[in-house]
Amino acid sequence: MRVVLAAVFALAASVACAQTPIERGAYLVNAVMACNSCHTPIGPNGPDVSRLLSGGRTFDEPRFKVTGSNITPDKDTGIGNWSDAELKAFLRTGVRPNGVPVAPIMPNIFYTVLTARDLDALVAYLRSIPAVHRETPAPEYRAKSPHEEAPYAGAQMTEADLADQVQHGRYLATIAHCLECHTPPGEAGHDFANSAGRGGTVFKGPFGDVVSANITSHPTKGLGGWSDDEIKRALTQGISRDGRKLKPPMAYAAYAHMTAQDQSALVAFLRTLPARE
Template identity: 30%
Template sequence: MAALILLAAVVCPDSGAAAQDDAAQIARGKYLADAGDCVACHTQPGGSLFAGTRPMATPFGTLYTPNITPDAETGIGKWTGDQFYTMMHTGRYPDGSLLYPAMPFGAYTKVTREDSDAIFAYLRSVPAVRQSNRPHELKFPYNNRSLVLGWRTLYFTEGEFQPDTAKSSEWNRGAYLVQGLGHCSMCHTAINALGGSSESQAFEGGLIPMQDWYAPSLTSNKEAGLGDWDLADITDLLRTGVSKRGAVYGPMAEVVYDSLQYLSDPDIKAMGVYLKALGAHQAADKSTPTTSIAENRLLLRLGSKIYDAQCASCHGAQGRGKQQDYPPLAGNQSIQMSSAVNPIRMVLNGGFPPGTAGNPKPFGMPPFAQSLSDDEVAAVVTFIRVSWGNRGSSVSARQANELRSAPLN
């Protein structure tokens, strides 16, 4: 054994440097996998890292994510770097078969070969798990994978990210992360009946299918557009889940917890610079009244009483909140959006911002689904959406009732 070690030292004098290079590549790959939030889909809660089989409900049936550990039989242990890049870049398996677009290859195609190789090196380093992939359970005719060809023709444009030479390097880094690894458009762009989205409507917001959360527009300052936010408030929200302007809940809380809190300060700032630039449009108010004037007056009277009894102790009599434990409701864009889904869900189900290094003990909101009727939920949400200068529209008891059965994730 000593002779073998000596021979290795003689033949490979740079083996130590190579090992350091490998370690650096793996560490970089882990960072990029965090940026891509790979764990959110490929790891079952309480399951083995990246072993897959996590169900993803879609309007077309249930997909199950694949095992991407280096197991040779059930994972990607036999894949090459070329094959992994092809999958990321083109949305095709090594045998040429097509991935369903629940895998965000429409965004990952923008990832550079260098970053793809680093992610692959990291995935090759995690413990191999022998766990067979679970077959998808898709409705007819969506179980015919060849139909993805039509989807790709309509909605997929292959190609790595191309920097905008008219923009700063910081803006371009933010654009690369938001458009590529972060695949933010998967939620923040409306999804149509075919499961596709229009590039012309990118980041303009939409209801997340099967989850019943509304991902707000990142381009309109009337929704989540950040054009009038201070950069520090944007970076605080991305890194910790809370800021002076509000807090994240629902699916976005998972993104911050699993992904964004692990990114470097320069990358978070770059994302903030890009997102702030997106918020340059003042979209027309698309909200429509759901109640009559007389009904609206009744809702406001009832809502005011419920707010004083249930909400004011935390959010303040004038909706100013208590920084940073209880977010403000007055002037809060997420309260006033055309869609009232998110504030209704928060009243019904409550929730917590993510527990992050910057906010390790988040204050949460209790659920009121068991104590408030549909009429009472509609009343207090309406009151919050139109008080203290807020310009939201009223909501109805029917809207509240429809969201009582929404999934809690």
């Protein structure tokens, strides 16, 4: 399994040499966007790549109970019957081809910024992976979820936008939906207007209860006092500034395969987040 997983990440990392749409899509799915965290079954040794992207975690929330979908090309249980246009529209809107929206645990509100090139790359990669016939439980919607507007999202970005390092970092942080986990939730949704990046979301799992960190530029509560290298180490190795080992569900293994250029751009953007206590 480790050999297969290494091959997956090797394909993801090959984007550093600017290659094919499939290689770019592999990099986005397996590194930046960390799609395996929700869409691949997780075993004791990490993602079960023999069932890559065939459905994963179950989220049992007050408003819904949903399981990460099968997004392999299987025609019966996956997305094999979706057209390219339908898949791209879904990524940006969260509405399936049958008109039914997904639960907001799927961060489509952040994917509105995806460039045309990256939408093409995501589709190309998802078409290229092995089809896995695997049913996932039907979603259960218990109450209407509030509408949210993601910070730093909105209009589709262009390749020209990404030439600026901070804008490039903003793009990466947005499609990685960093502020989804690092902003405290409330009854009306995330408090992006007043608390974006302040942390405070509690994640429960086999790792215990984990509270998301403050990733704003606050000098003591956030990352303001951290060096660039310390932030990169926390992101890619799960090691805090004081040497403490950080816990899941942060996808350190995926982010470890981000290019050096992308890591630097992401840090440059995080430096611009308004300080929050």
